[in-house]
């Protein structure tokens with residue numbers, strides 16, 4: 315058993331989630347930001363890679379006080395658990411994900427320096443899962459045991475690629491904003507083979523861009539599609 319996993323990401327028309335500066339660039343619109351806030355509110359945990367923490371320093375909390383209140387009334391914590399994939403324990407001690415606004419799990423691997431791991435452990439929960447990189451299959455088991463049933467993966471490109479490669483994504487939501495970068499980090503960074511196959515569930519205009527919702531096909535489903 316593992317949590318339901320969905321990826322949510324905003325991309326340019328040429329499929330990039332940021333440009334060559336690797337800085338956070340606003341691709342989505344106000345309406346989309348509200349949708350993303352609702353998705354976070356419906357999740358038990360939100361996850362990013364250390365690349366995103368180092369370049370964007372996101373807080374990964376729910377912006378709307380109403381949504382936080384709804385969660386609290388339902389007996390949940392105001393914010394979902396924040397998870398960072400950080401094999402070498404590089405999360406800066408002043409990173410916003412370590413703030414007291416929400417609980418945080420930093421997932422490191424055996425490659426992390428013990429001293430750094432201890433520094434992080436004094437502040438938040440730390441799990442050691444994997445030899446070099448974080449082992450995503452072990453992580454799924456860990457999260458399931460910890461009661462995480464809905465996991466929102468917010469990026470960046472390398473993390474999305476790894477989740478797709480391991481066959482661990484159920485749904486992919488892509489907001490395409492009206493911009494072309496020509497160069498930058500792509501939605502999925504790194505080879506995925508067998509290719510991830512998707513089925514379009516819905517597409518609609520949102521603000522000045524377009525939101526597409528995809529189901530990620532299981533290997534068997536993708537094979538059947540090819541044969542028919």
Ligand SMILES: NC(=O)c1ccc[n+]([C@@H]2O[C@H](COP(=O)([O-])OP(=O)(O)OC[C@H]3O[C@@H](n4cnc5c(N)ncnc54)[C@H](OP(=O)(O)O)[C@@H]3O)[C@@H](O)[C@H]2O)c1
Pocket residue numbers: 322323324325330331332336337338339341362363364365366367369370399400401402404447448449450468469470471472473474476477499503
């Ligand atoms: N438009 C959007 O919606 C959006 C959303 C999020 C991010 N972004 C952008 O994405 C960029 C960052 O993307 P990125 O690809 O450079 O970094 P990333 O995917 O955020 O983080 C990748 C890093 O995570 C660590 N990691 C640990 N275990 C891993 C595993 N099993 N699989 C993959 N990574 C693992 C690795 O570093 P270690 O080896 O050191 O652990 C890896 O280099 C930023 O520029 C940010 O602005 C855009």
